[in-house]
Amino acid sequence: MRRALTPFTLLGRGSWPEASRIAGLLRRETVGGVLLLIGTVVALVWVNSPWGDAYTGLGQVRVGPAALHLDLTLAQWAADGLLAIFFFVAGLELKREFVAGDLRDPRRAAVPVAAAVGGMAVPALLFVLFNLNSGDGALGGWAIPTATDIAFALAVLAVISTSLPTSLRTFLLTLAVVDDLLAIVIIACFYTSSLQPLWLALALVPLALFGFLVQRRVRSWYLLLPLAVLTWAFMHASGVHATVAGVLLAFTVPVVRSEAAGGPEAGPGLAEHFEHRIRPLSAGFAVPVFAFFAAGVAFGGWSGLTDSLGDTVALGIVVGLVAGKTIGVLAGTAIASKVLGIRMADGMSWWDLLGLAMLAGIGFTVSLLIGELAFGAGTVRDDHVKVGVLVGSLIAALLATVLLRIRDRHYRRICAEEQVDEDHDGIPDVYQRDGSRAGSQGSTGGQ
Incomplete structure (x- = not known):
């Protein structure tokens, strides 16, 4: 049986089980962010070196069965x-956040969702304003500055070694995940x-079979993987971007443990099981390899860089990521907090939220993907998009x-409070004083 969540405050600690889970998750994402940075730097150095043609040629190597329309380049496969x-x-x-995490409380979920929506709407609006009179298809890139790259943002946190409280990291993670899904x-x-x-109709068949099996708690990879691949392949052939298949497959996976399996004591739910197995592949390989193939842009020296930033598309992206994200996240949070009557948690301030809003301006993975879809991979304007995304993300x-x-210094004091465990029960005392054991009970039932 679930216990009621503690009264919600903006940037409050939430429950201890969720805080400890998020802390472990963010440590893994930080490693992935460092690998993403490495992939990006390698691509930029290689493409701007005397061997830049080899980099371009590698991305154009075709692999896959032509009969199934899957003879894609390595860059397309990425x-x-x-x-x-x-x-x-x-x-x-x-x-998982909305079904079994702290965000199952609608009031708690509304704030990061509103922040994500604001953080997408304002950058898009600024981009449109910068390109309103371009008249050369530039408006097609309106969605480029709307995305936040959580791996890159966490890599920045790791580099600056800030003692960022768990509540801020959780807020940033939730905002970025909602951002990615939108x-x-x-x-x-x-x-x-x-x-x-x-x-598209054919894609629904293996998707439905995949959903049927996972709802019955089937974990056999030799049954699920072929269905997932078929769903992806049919989605790719339908004209809808194939990454949509990944989201649809994820939404079929049950989050909580079944009563038939023994309830809360039966071990992790299927969503947590898949996440534990697949997240290292995503963060450690999939995203860094995509960054390697997507981030390579030949600057052509200082003059080439300034020429790229002279394009209103690149300029709109920079302004959207740096100013638009900051304004949008702060505005969305403020509006949701005002409407719901939510106050700031003790010890936290809007300066903390401003730092998060700036971090949300680090757009990379999805921004580069949308840029390719809007203007075509390898085009001159796509190169300008890459420059805009890289410069905007760096400034943010x-x-x-x-x-x-x-x-x-303020963060270190809060983190010290969160680590005190005088009764040695494995739960920091501050969570017990706050009554934040909520969620320590596992959930049972359906998805």
């Missing part, structure tokens, strides 16, 4: 195939050039670093 793994994990995380909806609705209804990271380092 964007269409590997990112489907990333979105599968993101879908699992989002479903971005995939945008891709499906606005960046599907030609829809093939028959292939630097601004967030400055603010978070200023707040670091």
